[in-house]
Amino acid sequence: MNWDWEKLRENQKKYEQRQGGGPGMPTPPQMDDLLNKFKGFKFSGIFFVAIVIIAVIIATSTVFTIDRSEVGVIQRFGKYNRLAQPGLNFKWPAGIEKVTKVNVREIETEEFGFKTYNGEGSFRASPESSRQEASLMLTGDLNVAVVPWIVQYRRADPRAYLFNVKDVRSLLRDMSEATMRITVGDRSINEVISSRAEIANAAQKMLQREMDNAKAGIGIVNIEMKKTNVPEPVQASFNEVNQATQEKEQTIYRAREEYNKAVPLARGEAKRLIKDAEGYAIDRVNRAQGDATKFKAIYDEYVQAKDVTRKRMYLESMLEVLPKLENKYIIDSDQKNVLPFLNMGAKLSGQTLGKGE
Known part of the structure; x- marks a missing residue:
């Protein structure tokens, strides 16, 4: 680039004259120069x-x-x-x-032994190998049961949930499985099948206690046990055993029913016979005591007046005997013409009763 030195010198002279300085004197920067310099600087949009x-x-x-x-x-x-x-x-x-x-209010769910899929308002179970292994449990009577269940929980303590345990979900699943195995292991297969609500309540209390000990900040809301059964390979045999058990219980029930009918009836009959015997004994004793008292009273009267008492006794005896006789024949003891006959009361027809008639 070629410089126009003459033009530069001319401009310099004009500048010095305008500033009132002479050659060789330094000139201070002016406002116009500064503005001109800033006009050349552009602010970037990125800034x-x-x-x-x-x-x-x-x-x-x-x-x-x-x-x-x-x-x-x-x-x-x-x-x-x-x-x-x-x-x-x-x-x-x-x-x-x-x-x-x-979130401290939302209730979350962990499933064990199955997995549900919500489609058009219906739920279906989809078992997997790992979930099936989690649901296979040994009962107290050494039977294998398939025990699916769900755990509902919420984050009760946010600080403990975030800082005390590294993986709260893994801890919850492991402790849930251990708790359920302990609870099921203390009961028989029939109790596991029929007493699901009781087992769920016991497992919930135990799991909450373990989570509190771990300071995981988890509150167990509910544990719900699904349909409990035995593995498919032994399902038929288990059904036969249940059928035999039911038949046994029915037989025992019928026997107890007959027992409850027969035994109270026999006991009532025995008590009735005992009461009758006791009443008969009391009656006989009272009669004997009355007869003895009566005999003694009569004897006392007889001792005091023998003839009168004897006649009275005779008359009372005849008063008691005579009404019982059908035909009565009164004969004077001084009568000499009447011969005694046997069978005087018998009816004779067409025959004479004796000589002298």
């Missing part, structure tokens, strides 16, 4: 975008909202600091404080 982004990041990282079913766990430099309740909250910018939202 403004960066400033806006930084401002937005700072604003959004300091203001946050918590849903009504959640709780915010705030950490300051990685250490737990406080809990944020539902609503609008503030914190220090990102890098200083961090918030983790934990």
Whole structure:
């Protein structure tokens, strides 16, 4: 590039004259020169975008909202600091404080032994090998049972849920399986099949106690046992055993029914006979005592007046005997013409009764 030195010198002279200086004198920078220099400098759009982004990041990282079913766990430099309740909250910018939202009201479900799929309002079980192994359990009477169940829980303590246990879900599944195996192992196969509600309540209490000991921040809401059965290879044999057991129980029930009918009847009859015998004995004793008292009274009267008492006794005896006789024949003891005949009361027809008639 060729420079126009004459033109440059001319411009310099004009500049010195305008400033009132002479040759060799330094000239201070003027406002026009500065403006001209700044006019040549252009601000980049990236600089403004960066400033806006930084401002937005700072604003959004300091203001946050918590849903009504959640709780915010705030950490300051990685250490737990406080809990944020539902609503609008503030914190220090990102890098200083961090918030983790934990849903404390939603009830979650863990399934063991099966997996459900919701399709058009219906649920169906889809067994898998790992789930089947989890549901195979040994009962107290050394039988194998298929015990599917579900565990419903919620995050009761957000701080403990986040910081005390590394993998809360794995701990919950392992402890649930161990708890259910202990509970089922204390009962027979029939109890496991028929007493599912009782087993579920016992397992819930035990599981909650174990989760509290682990400080996992989990609250067990409910444990529900699904249909319990035996493995398919032994299903037929198990049904036969159940049928035989039911027949045995029916036979015992019928025998007890007959027993309850016959034994009370026999006991009642025995008591009746005993009461009759006791009444008869009392009657005989009372009669004997009465007869003895009567005889003694008569004897006392007889001793005092023998003739009168003897006649009275005779008359009373005849008064008792005579009404019982059908035909009565009264004969004077001084009568000499009447011969005595046998069978005087018999009816004779067409025959004479004796000589002298």
